Amino acid sequence: MSLEVRAVDESEFPEWLRVRRVGFLVQPVVSEEEVADRLPHHDLSRVFAAFDQGRMVATYRSFDQTLSTVGGADLAANAVSGVTVSPTHRRRGLLSRMLAGDLAAAKERGDACATLVAAEYPIYGRFGFGPASWLTEWTIDVTRAGFDRRWSGPTAEEGGGRIELADGAQIRKEGPALHRRLAASRAGITGRTQRGWDMGTGNAYPVEPWTEPFYAVYRGDSGEAEGYVAYLADGKWNEGKQPHNTLRVRDLVAVTPAAERALWRYVCSIDWITRVRTGYRAPDDLVPLLLPDPRAARVLTHADMLWLRVLDVPKVFEPRTYATEGTLVLDVKDAAGFAGGRFRLDASPQGGTCTPVSSAPDLVLDVAELATLALGDESAVRLAALGRIEEAKDGAAARADLLLRTSRRPWSMDVF
Incomplete structure (x- = not known):
């Protein structure tokens, strides 16, 4: 029988908390006091579960979050948390289904990006996330x-x-x-x-x-x-x-x-x-x-600490400031279709503009690699040496580092 993925209702919330505990290998006991304390702080329209013949076997939630970018502006982010799949139902595409639906809703709302703290490193790169802070x-x-x-x-x-x-x-x-x-x-x-x-x-x-x-x-x-x-x-x-x-x-x-x-x-x-x-x-x-x-x-x-998923390239790169003035054309690949395209970034210490263009690119990169550059932490030169981005024009990676990297590394202090 097919597995159902949907939002939970109030009567299912205690079981959602219990199944979440199972996924994180925490004692699977939930008290009435915990339910009463947590329920008012969860938007149930964004609390999802997967069901197998009525039995809950996976959990997922998201919520609104702000994320500071270079220069102090806040980005509107879709924070992803509480992601588990019970050990009996791994490798059945449940995470893919829950994440795809939630990211589509975040894109529709106009969020600039999605964020999460990954329990395991290898999972989220294939969904367009990249580690943006360490x-x-x-x-x-x-x-x-x-x-x-x-x-x-x-x-x-x-x-x-x-x-x-x-x-x-x-x-x-x-x-x-x-x-x-x-x-x-x-x-x-x-x-x-x-x-x-x-x-x-x-x-x-x-x-x-x-x-x-x-x-x-x-x-x-x-x-x-x-x-x-x-x-x-x-x-x-x-x-x-x-x-x-x-x-x-x-x-x-x-x-x-x-x-x-x-x-x-x-x-x-x-x-x-x-x-x-x-x-x-x-x-x-x-x-x-x-x-x-x-x-x-x-x-x-x-x-690694904070993982970032770019949902809208201009919304991520226009609010931040840059170390110097310069121009960079980015050809962004996004298999999910949320943020792909070719964009011209005109940067300055006062801010930048980021607009779709059809001109020849300076760098060609996947949206996950773009995420690692977004807050100024990663080196484009290093990514090029690893073969993870393509320099379409000589010296483009070094120019990207001059524009994008920051004198202090980003810091994400909270697990969520």
């Missing part, structure tokens, strides 16, 4: 970092100001404005809703056991908040009755260099802490070079 996590041996452990507050060298302890309510109050300021200066930041802030600070139903973190806010000389950090710490001591505790950063947002320096110095100077795990940061984060001895920071994880 992440790195470090572990810092603070006993070797070289900081003066007697430090008790920001110094004049670090920008002055002060650090004060806070609670979740204060972060929910001051954090959103800081996050928006960060997005205005860094590509790759996905928007946080009030629901996101509630979940991130323990003000929502705990799907997993909740441990209240510690919070600290950095304020500049004016008293205005310029950054905050949320962190957890364990309580390990060694056999010699010496502290051997690890601090784990859950969230660190800083909108000024002084705040960034002071907050990292703070977490590396707390009594009893001998190791700091930084959480997911941009690969070019300042943190290793903030240490007097950068060798004290060791890479734990380096991997």
